[in-house]
Amino acid sequence: MKKCLAIFVVVVFISPNKGEAQSKIEIGFWTQACYQQVENGKGDHNLNDFMLRRGYLSVKGQPTAYLSFFTHIAVDRFGQDGLDNPSMGLGTGLTFRDLWITLDLDESFKVQAGRMYVPLTRNYGTTSTKSLLTTDLSFMQGGIRGGIFYTSKVGRDDGVTIWGNPFDGLFQYRLMVSEGVESSINPEDNLRVVARGVFNLLEPETGWFNQGTYLGQKKVMSIGAAFDSQNNLTLNNEPGQDNFIWTMDAFFDHPAGNGAVTAESAYINLKNSTQANNFAQLAPSDDADFFYIQAGYYFNTPVAVGNIQPYFRYETVSIEQKDNTSIFSGGLNYYLKGHNAKLSLDYTMIDYSEFENQNIFTVQLAVGI
Template sequence: MKRIFGFFVAGLLLPSIAMAVEIYKKDDMSLNVGWWGQVWFQNISDMNMDNDDEKYDDNLNDFLIRRSYFYLDGTITPELSFFVHFASDKLGMDEITNDSDKGLGSGIAVRDAWFNYKILGDDLMVQVGRMYIPFTRNYGTTSTKAMLTLDLDWGQGGSHSGIFYPSNIGRDDSITLWGNVLEDKLQYRLMIGDGEDNNTKNPDDNVRFAGRLSYSFFDPETKWFNSETYLGTKRILAIGAGFDFEHDMVIAGKKDDYTAWTVDFTYDQPMAQGNSLTLVLSYINISHVPNAITWTQLGAGDDGDIISAKIGYYFGDKLALGNLQPYTQVQNIHSDESGDDDTMIYGFGLNYYLKGVANKISLEASFMDQDEEVPDSAIRDNTTITLQFALGF
């Protein structure tokens, strides 16, 4: 226990250290421990938002630990495995609302914790605990260690945005049936979850239903966490679809069903000299959105949609110690409500990979363009420049 506790403390307090170690192995039983983190410097121009009774009307310069993740995983039998993930997010972010129970700001929280039992090998598995909601690819199957862009999409927890659907930082306490069939080309996931835990929003204590299908035409994606970019190690052509549903949610004084569905397309093509091209497209349609999307006019209770497109090109030839991958992205967040305007987000970035997808230095500039700015609010044009160091395994 002392050895485990030592790794735990070091992983959370020393973001310059990367570790992954097998600490126990006997017959079919094993235990592994690891850590991964991100450190950011971020400059945001033309901000106008409240923080502890202060207001930023110009530039915000912010140093923060964006993520610090400590995890344990292992096997008990060939069929039974487990995963536990402790997290601290946005430590030191200037405008963060601290919530130690969720690991936001100060504090450490159990972000993921589950048992997985293979009923019919990888064809049919049951997973019980706290886990990703199997809905979108961006924040439903993709590991945050393996994103093409600097962070998650806006509206799903990226940068300063919140998450539009009910969740505990993108997770839910649930039971999920999932597996890989048709020669591992088709992955399915079906969840029954706890759903919204706010009694005011969910007065009838309804459960949520979510699910996802993804078909990979070339190399299969069979794991619980996958990558958004494979750096030339896999050839991916995947088409996915998902849904999320919770009955009779009370949002903005109106009782209605929350429903959302998505379709997405991922293409990752290895090329000559170790180069590779990555293209990711997604569309999300939302009815009776539970949570307003930060800095946009898609408010709680509205209907709307989100479109996202990303493209990156990885260079297989090293430049000094690592490999370069420039990328660009565009997102559109639209509200169906009369008179509400769209928000466009444009991003341009460069990843410098030191070892695999998890260890890299990134620089990104993103631009938020409002159809119409709202005076004395955060709904305004702004520019964000972020320098990131990500290390771990």
């Protein structure tokens, strides 16, 4: 048992020469296990699904003051009924979900190369899934049982990102050039360009991963905007299609009363979709608009051995010449030790215009160090 626990502690190697930079390696593990009941999940019958929603072994190292690396070795949705894509770490597979090298020349200028988040949205472009406000991501960004509306390798892509935090963190920028859509859909093998900028009006968020809720430990008010572009694609058998997405988002987290309030909202405009989503009837070459708003309140006063945080989310999907879809979510987080030990309950209803509504109930336990 002691040997098993030892791999999860931080190991620090100090250089024998005082003038050299400190080198260190950090290793950690984090996982979510959940049960979902899905109404009409198998035709006309309910689906009862036990799964490992996420499992991450993380390794972070910094051999010099200017160079560092990071990786998540991950499995996702292990045991989900009807889903198995081993090469992407979905189902029975185990893969490098994140894997990059960073050249840190200055806090305002860093170069990151490898597989990493697509810096488009806040909800799944900068926020760590280890610290979400809601039980899972928004439905159109891979949460609950939905899919991701943009091209990705489970929310990531392979490429190079230049990013930094100039003006003492008042502003953060990220500029990515990556592969995006590949194979016959991209006959000229054109690259993808994604750019994101964020103004931090209170305390800055300067890391690669942000938190979805800070539990009263930080005062944040940020406004972000981004775009994602890849040209001359073949979508729905139509060549010469340009995929373009733009988005704006706002995030607020601040102590209030006997706790802290968290609120987040975003609008996303999509032209010539590259992805399909059966829940929302999204198909390649569709134009669509997405909107979501979510909020929660964290109570400082413990209940038994933990702290409570109720939340809600409302999400809409509007696809040109198709009926709208609305997704309502409400739930409760029970924190035993911050984000490292958390029990969550979630109820989600998918409101279709032409079909019968679908209800999904989730119980989830997250544990990590």
